[in-house]
Amino acid sequence: MTAIYLSLGSNVDRHLHIRAALDALAELLGDLCISSVYESKSVGFDGSNFFNLVVGAETTLAIAELSERLKKIEDDNGRKRNGPKFSPRTLDIDILTYGDFVGSEAGVALPRAEIIQNAFVLWPLAEIAPETRHPLLQQTYANLWAGFDRSSQLLWPIDFDWQGKVISRRVS
Template identity: 60%
Template sequence: MAQVYLSLGSNIDRERHIRAGLDALAREFGNLSVSRVFESEAVGFDGDNFYNLVVGLHTDLPVGQLAARLREIEDANGRVRGGAKFSARTLDIDVLTYDDLVGEFDGVKLPRGEIVKNAFVLQPLAELAPQHRHPLTGKTFAKMWDDYDKDRQKLWPVHFPWP
């Protein structure tokens, strides 16, 4: 089974959609590892703050089938497609890593570039999988977070009990 890390985010009815996304992932994939939930300002557009977290799971689904299943979960939560790249989201679920795959698989680029760019991805990933290594840099996620310029993006943990 592949070890997969996903990022989840929402800035529309955040608690409801994050909870629904987690519930759907747990139904589909069983036991989940879940980071704390962080609140952050919108990046790339003016909008309401986001809730973000990272989830770890194991799956036998190939990358393309996993991505399709994640799109179905997003769609079931009212995700509107075809708008601006940076815009409000009911639920956004992205594959960050799939084992140590590097490259494009069924239209999914791995590892996801946001890992090195966005605090709202890297901090919860470093928390959840501190000793896991980035497939390209070879650095642990904990080391990457230690080296990250924390003045670039502000985020803070929020109380979010689940389940």
């Protein structure tokens, strides 16, 4: 089994698509470690706010097969692939890390660069895996988050539930 971390995002029917993604991921991967759900402004384009979170799991799937299955979940949730890179999304699921793998396989570059570029990836990753080390930088996600310029990207936890369980609560 290989430990993986996935980033999920949606800014179209956000509650619906994030819940559907969690259902599909639980079916595909089994037990999920789920971060709080965060809301943030769109990055790279003007659009509705995004919901973002990170999910940890274990898999026996190879990177190519995992990527293929994640794309199917996105497609099943109305993901359009013919638009601009930075545009509204029903669902975006990215492989952040696949064990300690560093490199590119099946068109997937790992670890994903967005880990250290975007607060909406690093904060939830640091929340669920604070002592896990970035495969390339060899710093813990907690340390990377502590050093992140938080003023550059605003985000905040929101109230969110899934399958009758509270995933996250808004901080007052």
